Amino acid sequence: MDPAPRRATIADVARAAGVAPSTASVVFSGKAQVAQATREKVLAAAASLGYAGPDPRAASLRTGRSGIVAVVLEGPLRTVFLDPVTIAMMDGITDGLAELGAAVLLLREDATAAAANLTNAPVDAVVLIGWSGRTMASVEIVRGRGIPVVVIEGDAGEGIPQITLDNRDAARDVARHVHGLGHRDVAVLTLPLDSSHGRGPVTPERLASATVEVTIDRLDGVREVFPDAPAVSAAHSSIDEGLIAGRALLAGPESRPTAVLAQSDLLAAGVIRAAEERGLRVPQDISVTGFDGVTVDGLGPHILTTSVQPATQKGRAAGEQVTRMLRGEGAASQHLTCRFRVGTTTAMPAAR
Template identity: 30%
Template sequence: MQDNAQPAVTISAIASAAGVSIPTVSRVLNGRSDVAPATRERVEVLLREYGYRRRGAGRPTSSGLVDLVFNDLDSPWAVEIIRGVEELLNTEGLSMVVSAIHRRGGSGSTRKWLDTLGARPSDGAILVTTDLDSFLHAELQRLNLPLVVVDPAGVPDLEVPTVGATNWTGAVTATEHLLQHNHRRIGYVAGRPGLWCSRARLDGYRAGLDAAGIAFDAALVVGGDFDYASGFAAGIELLTLPDRPTAIFAASDQMALGVYEAARQQGLRIPDDLSVVGFDDLPEAGWASPPLTTVRQPLSEMGSLAARTLVRLIRGEAVESPRIELSTRLVQRASVRALHP
């Protein structure tokens, strides 16, 4: 029988007693290595003295269930991440529940998932999110649920482990590839404003131009939203400029394929009249006509690494690095043609 005379000890009470912040206690509970040894020991002692019950403490076995949560499930890269997570969890004898917290659904969608999470056991969660808002972050800390964030759209500087890709380097590589093919007027279709990866890829594009001694031209940069429709709209805008670009680098494959359709409607052929490079290396990139040259973001590997990291947290093991970025690489296909010098 549960003893109701003693109130549950909270993370904030432990933090106050230890003279540290709540995120520091959370890092100790999550096995993070970026805590000073003396501080970790002081927090661990207090956790034992106060009888703090970690999530799932007292259960003879784990639930064997992990939550995989997306902002939206209609993105093609969701399938790639699911594949990587599932393969790793299968080797560990764990199962997963896939959910979506829709960006357009407001806080109600988040609240519904949290209510569902509270109604059934879960050993931990992997969030594939473009926006880990303060409410969701606080609720997950309150639940003390082991958590890893996969951020193809970018969530830096969290108090939980994150797995991402080298967005800046990938964008530099794509821009350099076009420059090596003698393109000097290169359009850019940017990702959703305000996201870390959008900034990193735009900065990489600019750095590639700067290294080649080419001045940045804001007229050649058009904003997008990582989807086909915004890529098409940006393509039309760039290709109807009085002095249109000879090549376009799009910050996602979906937007690059939108540029394909814009070029078709403008009577332009790829790569004869326009070279195009994307970012992601989704299966659709290889099926396009012509097949799309793109920067491969290792989505399946990111999912697998996130799952492996979460398993370590569930087991109470320390995580060496709070953020891991996997390498991107250029996949050359048939959508780029060299211009004559």
């Protein structure tokens, strides 16, 4: 049997192009400027030899790094990527990692797989999105490995960079707007309270054991304005979940609130659909607010009153901090703010 053909090396390319190996290497690494004529000569030689670039396995052995950054998401990937906020954050993360040229590995944070994935995955750093009871366990695993970690929207403890959002203040701004219109009988539709993703009324007992900080902060912001506002939790952020909760909240004319404050734009869109099913006009009969400032299909003529969060910037900030740490530089936490936007889905309450 004939031996497998030898793979061309960067030295072969340099020899064929008539340049030093270091010059040929720079052409492929992009770490320094090379004259255009020299670059073209090196690339032509590489093409003729079938050389596609440095062997990533060799680079990994040389540097002790895999060139991979893990992004840990909670919940099934089939649902998280239906959320425009997650998509925007992922775009931002890849932007922030662009200078590293790192690949991104998506990991699902669940009870059975998270520990094994984070313990064994060949990654250089980890970005954790969201905060629940499982996140702290994930942080401890990563810290035990001695690799950098950044947490988006969660307090991971001293020494870990956090990318946070003014969830409480932003939710309070939305609530103040609704209060200023004259609403006093409002209901809140929250994101999940914990990793169980249970639906139903947010009782004091459930709230006391809640672990998702985003949900807790946004509810606290609303209750600064409406202390007695009843709340129900959704299983996750989606139009379908908003529709399910909206049908329950708007079921009876006597118990129906005059406004529903949803913790995501997707949930708000579902509430609007539930209102339309019952023949209610938005905002004449029921006001609805959201949170996120994303584009939602199916809203028709409505422009949602919401709080616009910098989702892409949030992801980019996380990616940039990972980049800094992998370069041996100091990293820092960043706090970002939302912008309140008045739309067409809120108005003065109608007379009962």
